Amino acid sequence: MHPEHHLTHQSPPCSRRQRLPPGPRRLPIIGNAHQMPTELPWRILSEWSKKYGEIMHIDVVGRPLIVISSSKAAKDLLDKRSAIYSDRPHSVMAHLIGYDETFVLQPYNDNWRKQRRLIAQDFAQSNTPRYYSLQEKEARILVRNILKNPSSLFSEVKMRIGTIIIRVAYGYYIQSPDDPILTIPLTAMENFSYATAAGNFMVDFIPAMRYLPRWAPGAGFLKVAEKFRETFLKATSGPYEWCKANMETGKTLMPNLCGTILQEAGGELSKDEQEKLVWASSSVMGGGLDTNMSSALTFFVAMIRHPEIQAKAQAELDAVVGQDRLPAISDIVNLPYIRAIIAEVFRISPSIPLCVPHAVRQDDIYNDYLIPKGALVLPNIWHMLNNPEVYPNPLEFIPERFNGSDAEMEKVKDLMFGFGRRVCPGRYFAEGTLFAIVATTLATCEILPALDTNGEELIPEFAYTSGVITFPKSFSLRLKPRSAQAAVMLAEVSSAIE
Numbered sequence: 001m002h003p004e005h006h007l008t009h010q011s012p013p014c015s016r017r018q019r020l021p022p023g024p025r026r027l028p029i030i031g032n033a034h035q036m037p038t039e040l041p042w043r044i045l046s047e048w049s050k051k052y053g054e055i056m057h058i059d060v061v062g063r064p065l066i067v068i069s070s071s072k073a074a075k076d077l078l079d080k081r082s083a084i085y086s087d088r089p090h091s092v093m094a095h096l097i098g099y100d101e102t103f104v105l106q107p108y109n110d111n112w113r114k115q116r117r118l119i120a121q122d123f124a125q126s127n128t129p130r131y132y133s134l135q136e137k138e139a140r141i142l143v144r145n146i147l148k149n150p151s152s153l154f155s156e157v158k159m160r161i162g163t164i165i166i167r168v169a170y171g172y173y174i175q176s177p178d179d180p181i182l183t184i185p186l187t188a189m190e191n192f193s194y195a196t197a198a199g200n201f202m203v204d205f206i207p208a209m210r211y212l213p214r215w216a217p218g219a220g221f222l223k224v225a226e227k228f229r230e231t232f233l234k235a236t237s238g239p240y241e242w243c244k245a246n247m248e249t250g251k252t253l254m255p256n257l258c259g260t261i262l263q264e265a266g267g268e269l270s271k272d273e274q275e276k277l278v279w280a281s282s283s284v285m286g287g288g289l290d291t292n293m294s295s296a297l298t299f300f301v302a303m304i305r306h307p308e309i310q311a312k313a314q315a316e317l318d319a320v321v322g323q324d325r326l327p328a329i330s331d332i333v334n335l336p337y338i339r340a341i342i343a344e345v346f347r348i349s350p351s352i353p354l355c356v357p358h359a360v361r362q363d364d365i366y367n368d369y370l371i372p373k374g375a376l377v378l379p380n381i382w383h384m385l386n387n388p389e390v391y392p393n394p395l396e397f398i399p400e401r402f403n404g405s406d407a408e409m410e411k412v413k414d415l416m417f418g419f420g421r422r423v424c425p426g427r428y429f430a431e432g433t434l435f436a437i438v439a440t441t442l443a444t445c446e447i448l449p450a451l452d453t454n455g456e457e458l459i460p461e462f463a464y465t466s467g468v469i470t471f472p473k474s475f476s477l478r479l480k481p482r483s484a485q486a487a488v489m490l491a492e493v494s495s496a497i498e
């Protein structure tokens, strides 16, 4: 028997008369479409959950959306009943652009399972140490470059995290921020975030709109889809073709996801296997870039706001690592306060606040409510991690709230990286990258606020953009080396291709 069938959750029999979960009052036909928030929707949904509870039903032009606002309900459904909650919703816009081919949006099927295996193996916790030296090196170059030019913070974070992820996905080492192997996927990611954010395209709620002629009012989405598709296909095929073509020339740096699989297959993959690998690797690139970037930027905001936390972290680093070498990822086990800072970064701003939507495959009952087949299921991760009943003063950055308990920190990560069978496969790798950035910056620099023209300090707020992946809004900083030796150690880091 197939494991999926074996594990299928046996829902109690349910009738369509069963009550849907509570939610805001609906209008005829459009339901709650007019109320759907587009600005920081996780915050508005969080407010609504106070009124309607941990499971909320929203109707968008007849399409049911179930918002989950408690970790218990999220785990009960998405983890424990994962056999029926692991689908992704069908989106017309995603289909028109081609995103539904990608692993991250694949329905829960055999194709998804095979791609998941490829990725899960390469980024399994036991396999991540082989990328430590790359993550450490890029973190050091990042700090060195921001020290030189603090205004490059955003572009440098993007460049270094992009370099890491493209190196591990394709064995290609980015050397310039203008390299199309970096810039095209970055544009594709921006498009993805925009096109898949609930509410940006009405065609996702009124699928018949896809048959509108191109010139018709309201058909502008067709042109957008065409443009996004072109960029997306280039972003997906370009790096893969490079990796494959350069396996023989030796330019492809090993190990990397595509190279390892091509090597194991003796360079010959069937058309079907090749397609799976192309979509799997492009999802690694897409999944690992903006998410990590968002967390790294949140870390900088938090440190500018909290010199006292920096000082405490630096005392820990000095005691454990000393000042004669730069921190390594393997130091993480001896640095509980740094681990708490990272957990607090994840808590205060989970990079995908509403998760990637799941979809439920069959009618289900939870706490007497009907979760109808095909409903979009949105776990409000942001609310779960910013609920004052669980995390007092949630908008304050307080690493001490975990009392040094790794079990408490783990609870944050268990939510922030998603659920069930779709849980983020890059989780351990992502933590390595963030640790390298956090520990290297704190060990070598004071992180200071930028100054305005009057010499006044500019303290950034925890203010975020909307979209599937959220980022801190633009801010500036200053970095000051903690010692001459720290500056020398950073200057000595090689930028050679490895």
Ligand code: HEM
Residues within 6 Å of the ligand: 103, 104, 105, 116, 119, 123, 283, 284, 285, 287, 288, 289, 291, 292, 295, 350, 351, 352, 355, 356, 357, 358, 416, 417, 418, 419, 420, 421, 422, 423, 424, 425, 426, 427, 429, 430
């Ligand atoms: C701070 C960094 C990251 C965060 C917060 C994050 C978070 C998430 C979340 C919330 C999901 C959706 C899980 C669900 O549907 O329940 C996800 C999926 C995914 N992530 Fe990550 N992620 C991060 C880094 C990475 C990295 C570094 C990689 C690649 C190495 C990666 C690859 C993926 C992929 C491929 C999926 C799709 C999984 C599937 O649909 O089966 N992510 N991630």
